[in-house]
Amino acid sequence: xxxxxxxxxxxxxxxxxxxxxxxxxxxxxxxxxxxxxxxxxxxxxxxxxxxxxxxxxxxxxxxxxxxxxxxxxxxxxxxxxxxxxxxxxxxxxxxxxxxxxxxxxxxxxxxxxxxxxxxxxxxxxxxxxxxxxxxxxxxxxxxxxxxxxxxxxxxxxxxxxxxxxxxxxxxxxxxxxxxxxxxxxxxxxxxxxxxxxxxxxxxxxxxxxxxxxxxxxxxxxxxxxxxxxxxxxxxxxxxxxxxxxxxxxxxxxxxxxxxxxxxxxxxxxxxxxxxxxxxxxxxxxxxxxxxxxxxxxxxxxxxxxxxxxxxxxxxxxxxxxxxxxxxxxxxxxxxxxxxxxxxxxxxxxxxxxxxxxxxxxxxxxxxxxxxxxxxxxxxxxxxxxxxxxxxxxxxxxxxxxxxxxxxxxxxxxxxxxxxxxxxxxxxxxxxxxxxxxxxxxxxxxxxxxxxxxxxxxxxxxxxxxxxxxxxxxxxxxxxxxxxxxxxxxxxxxxxxxxxxxxxxxxxxxxxxxxxxxxxxxxxxxxxxxxxxxxxxxxxxxxxxxxxxxxxxxxxxxxxxxxxxxxxxxxxxxxxxxxxxxxxxxxxxxxxxxxxxxxxxxxxxxxxxxxxxxxxxxxxxxxxxxxxxxxxxxxxxxxxxxxxxxxxxxxxxxxxxxxxxxxxxxxxxxxxxxxxxxxxxxxxxxxxxxxxxxxxxxxxxxxxxxxxxxxxxxxxxxxxxxxxxxxxxxxxxxxxxxxxxxxxxxxxxxxxxxxxxxxxxxxxxxxxxxxxxxxxxxxxxxxxxxxxxxxxxxxxxxxxxxxxxxxxxxxxxxxxxxxxxxxxxxxxxxxxxxxxxxxxxxxxxxxxxxxxxxxxxxxxxxxxxxxxxxxxxxxxxxxxxxxxxxxxxxxxxxxxxxxxxxxxxxxxxxxxxxxxxxxxxxxxxxxxxxxxxxxxxxxxxxxxxxxxxxxxxxxxxxxxxxxxxxxxxxx
Ligand SMILES: Nc1nc2c(ncn2[C@@H]2O[C@H](COP(=O)(O)OP(=O)(O)OP(=O)(O)O)[C@@H](O)[C@H]2O)c(=O)[nH]1
Numbered sequence: 001x002x003x004x005x006x007x008x009x010x011x012x013x014x015x016x017x018x019x020x021x022x023x024x025x026x027x028x029x030x031x032x033x034x035x036x037x038x039x040x041x042x043x044x045x046x047x048x049x050x051x052x053x054x055x056x057x058x059x060x061x062x063x064x065x066x067x068x069x070x071x072x073x074x075x076x077x078x079x080x081x082x083x084x085x086x087x088x089x090x091x092x093x094x095x096x097x098x099x100x101x102x103x104x105x106x107x108x109x110x111x112x113x114x115x116x117x118x119x120x121x122x123x124x125x126x127x128x129x130x131x132x133x134x135x136x137x138x139x140x141x142x143x144x145x146x147x148x149x150x151x152x153x154x155x156x157x158x159x160x161x162x163x164x165x166x167x168x169x170x171x172x173x174x175x176x177x178x179x180x181x182x183x184x185x186x187x188x189x190x191x192x193x194x195x196x197x198x199x200x201x202x203x204x205x206x207x208x209x210x211x212x213x214x215x216x217x218x219x220x221x222x223x224x225x226x227x228x229x230x231x232x233x234x235x236x237x238x239x240x241x242x243x244x245x246x247x248x249x250x251x252x253x254x255x256x257x258x259x260x261x262x263x264x265x266x267x268x269x270x271x272x273x274x275x276x277x278x279x280x281x282x283x284x285x286x287x288x289x290x291x292x293x294x295x296x297x298x299x300x301x302x303x304x305x306x307x308x309x310x311x312x313x314x315x316x317x318x319x320x321x322x323x324x325x326x327x328x329x330x331x332x333x334x335x336x337x338x339x340x341x342x343x344x345x346x347x348x349x350x351x352x353x354x355x356x357x358x359x360x361x362x363x364x365x366x367x368x369x370x371x372x373x374x375x376x377x378x379x380x381x382x383x384x385x386x387x388x389x390x391x392x393x394x395x396x397x398x399x400x401x402x403x404x405x406x407x408x409x410x411x412x413x414x415x416x417x418x419x420x421x422x423x424x425x426x427x428x429x430x431x432x433x434x435x436x437x438x439x440x441x442x443x444x445x446x447x448x449x450x451x452x453x454x455x456x457x458x459x460x461x462x463x464x465x466x467x468x469x470x471x472x473x474x475x476x477x478x479x480x481x482x483x484x485x486x487x488x489x490x491x492x493x494x495x496x497x498x499x500x501x502x503x504x505x506x507x508x509x510x511x512x513x514x515x516x517x518x519x520x521x522x523x524x525x526x527x528x529x530x531x532x533x534x535x536x537x538x539x540x541x542x543x544x545x546x547x548x549x550x551x552x553x554x555x556x557x558x559x560x561x562x563x564x565x566x567x568x569x570x571x572x573x574x575x576x577x578x579x580x581x582x583x584x585x586x587x588x589x590x591x592x593x594x595x596x597x598x599x600x601x602x603x604x605x606x607x608x609x610x611x612x613x614x615x616x617x618x619x620x621x622x623x624x625x626x627x628x629x630x631x632x633x634x635x636x637x638x639x640x641x642x643x644x645x646x647x648x649x650x651x652x653x654x655x656x657x658x659x660x661x662x663x664x665x666x667x668x669x670x671x672x673x674x675x676x677x678x679x680x681x682x683x684x685x686x687x688x689x690x691x692x693x694x695x696x697x698x699x700x701x702x703x704x705x706x707x708x709x710x711x712x713x714x715x716x717x718x719x720x721x722x723x724x725x726x727x728x729x730x731x732x733x734x735x736x737x738x739x740x741x742x743x744x745x746x747x748x749x750x751x752x753x754x755x756x757x758x759x760x761x762x763x764x765x766x767x768x769x770x771x772x773x774x775x776x777x778x779x780x781x782x783x784x785x786x787x788x789x790x791x792x793x794x795x796x797x798x799x800x801x802x803x804x805x806x807x808x809x810x811x812x813x814x815x816x817x818x819x820x821x822x823x824x825x826x827x828x829x830x831x832x833x834x835x836x837x838x839x840x841x842x843x844x845x846x847x848x849x850x851x852x853x854x855x856x857x858x859x860x861x862x863x864x865x866x867x868x869x870x871x872x873x874x875x876x877x878x879x880x881x882x883x884x885x886x887x888x889x890x891x892x893x894x895x896x897x898x899x900x901x902x903x904x905x906x907x908x909x910x911x912x913x914x915x916x917x918x919x920x921x922x923x924x925x926x927x928x929x930x931x932x933x934x935x936x937x938x939x940x941x942x943x944x945x946x947x948x949x950x951x952x953x954x955x956x957x958x959x960x961x962x963x964x965x966x967x968x969x970x
Contacts, residue, residue: 003037010034013050023049369398372430380435380740382415385424392430399424437740441720444736448729452722455640455668462638465702466507466518467631468540468665470570472561473547478577481614482547483521486624487692505650505663505705506692510624517628520665520703521545522650540648540665540718541568542635543627546598547575550584550611554592562596571634572598573608573626580613639702644723645671649679649715650705653778654808660684660711664700664721671700671723676730677708680719681738683730684711714807717780770798770864771823773814774805775830782807785828785853792861800864809833810847819843824863826856872964878902878939882957886944891926893951894944897959903938908961910947914954922947924961 010020017034024031027049029042038046370393377391385403389396389412396412403410403424410416416424418434425432435443445452455462471479487506505522522541544565548558565572574593576586590600590609599605608626612619631637645666652662662679664671671677675686687710689697700706712734715721724730772789776782782805789800803821804814810825810832816839818825825840825847832840832847840847850856884896897904906927912919928944929937937943945959 003039004043005035005037006031007034009038009043009046015050020046020050369394369402369428371428374429374431376431376433377425378433378435379421380440381418381437382740382742383421384413384415385410386412388416388421388424388432392428402427440740441737444733444740445722448724448733450722450724450733452646452720455638456643457640461640461642463641463702465637465639465641466520466704467542467627467635467637468520468522468667468703469543469545469627470522470541470565471545471547471575472565473575473577474549474552474555474557474561477547477549477552477555477558478614479547482545482575482577482612485614485617485620486521505665507704508624510621510628512625512628517624518703519624519627520705522665522705540650540667541570542637543630544568544570544572545575545623545627546572546593547577548589548593549578549581550576550586550589551578551581553585553588554596559596562593562598566597571630573610573623573630574598574600575623576609576611577614579611579618580616586611637703639668641668641670641701643669645669645675645677645700646720646722647671649717649719649721651717651778651780652679652682652711652714652719652807654714658709660709660714662708662711662715662721663705664708665705666700666702668702669723670702671706671708673698675723676725676727677711677721677723678730678733678737679708679711679715679721681734681741682711682713682715682719683727683734685727685730686710714779717778717783770800770860771818771821772800772802772860773818773823773825774802775810775814775825775827776805776807777829779807781828781853785826785856788853788857789860792857792864798864800860810836812836812839815839815843815845815847818845818847824848826850826860828853828856871967873967874962875965876902877908877961877963878904879961880904880937880943880945880959882953882955882959883942885953885955891946893953894946895953895957895959896942896944898942899937899939901939902961903936904943904945904959904961905936906934908963910959910961912947912950912953913958913960914956919952919957920947920950922950924948924959 006020006024007017010017013020021031021034024038024042024046027042027045029038029046031038372392377388379387379391384396385399386396389399400410400412403416403420406423406427408420410420421434422432442452471483473479483506486508505520507518507520509516509518511517544561546558546561546565548554562572574589576589578584579586586609590603593607593609594600594603594605598607600607600609602609608630610619610623610626612623646669647665647667650663650665652660655661660682662682664679671686671689673686673689677684677686686708689700689709690707691697691700692705697706724733774782774785774789776785786802786805789802792800803823804817806814809830810827812835814825815832815836817823818840823845825845827847827849829851831849837847839845848856848859850859878899879901880895880897880899882895882897886894886896888894904924904927906924908924909921910924911921925946925948927934927937929941934943947953947959
């Protein structure tokens, strides 16, 4: 029986083709046009429907139907009264109730295929032809007979579709690619050679379970369910029964399980079975078919062909259990025409995943890069993009590009500033956590099984130690004088510029309640340039003595010092100094400090205020007593004196005769001569120790400051030190710290300039950078100098970069670096050594010497300002009104003017103003008074003038002249 065309049916029922098409559509069948053919089953259902009877085929196999169908499979059975029905159902288990339709659905696509008719016939006998068609692909299909289907492809399509169950039909069925849904599986299940019932058995035996699509979890399940039922309806099994014909199961045959005996389909078989049906698809089967695994995508079952994609020949795949789903795949494509086209080569899961990730990846500045989900990424200070890339699993080059687009140019291995990393991190949705230097150092020490900062042993091992006191205060309020008074020495005289420029530490002895008590004082410089050091000082001390001059009161640095002390949670004792002065007003100081939370004890607060005079030495005892009492009252000052020493380097410098000298404060343990020590990135063995009185000592207990000799280099002020097992360990730790510091330094000095700025400046040829090499007599002063220089603000046009710094004399190496980098060398309390001076002269290197820090700062600031391009501003010179116009063949248009304001000068810049609007910018080309050329005409006089390159002047125009004057910078 040949396939019928829609219009023929319409005619038969006395309807319009359109109406029939609508009904078909309602039934879930997609038929393109009135001249399209439809499969017999569909014809049957249509007929029933038009006659009023409905097979229960619920037309609505919507695209989404597939899923439901899958589960519904069982349902179909009931509705599968007729063989065909069963077949249908089986084939399209998915179809569930609608199942029947489903099968037909496939037709849709197939519809166009002329072969349809052929399929029909087979179906007729076997059951649903369409299904039979499916088998087509299946090589083994025993029922081939019926299907002479000339156009295998066509048939296949139908088949394919059927399998897919409802979903299939719709070409657009979303599921195309879908891993063969459960529904599809059925199809795939090749085995069922014989009737439906058989089909099942085959499966079990038939190793390859078509339904076992590794990709479709649901499938497996679905299949299982289906099986049980299968037996009954046999038909239900989508694949099994349905196909080939419920009865014959023949169609099934083709499937692997095929007729039991049937060997798994293999390419060779294809042709035969295919007989008519198989066409291209058939040939392809090779792939799927051959494959054994049956894994075939459900689709594979392709045979199922539901899924456009899968369908097709591949069906064989499942059957034969060909290669993985692959079989199902491509093979079908061509064979099923449209269906096949829709599908593209399948990608491996990995590839798809990668593709998905890519799709998800945001594009930043044209770079596709996968972003995070807010994870924390720990990075050490000075980390490079490569470090970050490693942690988040992307290519460093991508990060370079992203950063480039964010306006910063750095290479992959270059240290990047913290905030840049933070910005980059947030751009990529990562939370960048910069590992603090402290944490990093702790981790480093841990790797050597060391711990810094804790007393070893238990309570019993602890012994009282003297309080360590930092003296802070505003400049010139008398800190040094006070310390000097306390230790009966005069340090003030040695200071250059009258400012304390290095940290010293001393220990004084005092008697409190008839008990000898020691107090360790750290003299913290007062100038703001030393703020950084002071902050460190506050951390290493137990009590802060805030010196406030009674005649001056609370000053900015008093507050700054107060903040540092409070931030470090250090108790404060206020020394109201200079009470010997007439203008002294200690009460005012108390009142002012009360505003900052320091309430004197006598006012009911808990801060001890002591009136002192560093000059008359009045009140010094009371001050010492107050310190001891405050320590006793609020601190537990105990340390284990019997452990390897640990502490902090307060100051360090390079001594000509003795080499690196560090003043360290022992915080716990006892430091001995001969100990292997590591202080910051310096290490060595304690060769000798000198106390604050200049005496050599062999050991230094907790809270004692000593100068240590024997280090290989100069540690930084504030660096912690600790005694380690041996020199080797000391060196290793120091080396690692040095490497880390270098990276951090690089990150800090990395110039951060936006592209825009850079380009702009490059364009104008005005990139200005003042490079400096700093050399000083101590690490503390170099650091302080650098910090102060960094604070100089002169705008964006000029930047300052310290390319090298160090402690000690200016060497030839420094000069050669300066020459190569066009840098200026600043020597702070140091001089050039050896031939460095001659070399500097020869190379034209500028070396500046300073002994007072702010003189250096002032000079550098001036230098920076000098590098700025001058700023010009316009200064009006005068105005003239044009009263008459003269034409001269020789000169051109001459303006007869009256100077109304200021004066008009020849060659001056000029603008022509008409009705308040600037007509042109020009200059005075010639200027005449009467008949004489003049250089200037003053207000109230007439003159004749011409403008450069401009002659369109009118009576009434104003000529305004001006000059550009350089404006001094602030
Ligand atoms: N009359 C009087 N003068 C004092 C007293 N204490 C300090 N001075 C003077 O104040 C000036 C500054 O004293 P310093 O000890 O150098 O002050 P400082 O706070 O250490 O200053 P910097 O080191 O610059 O921070 C010196 O001339 C001292 O002689 C005091 O109690 N009475």
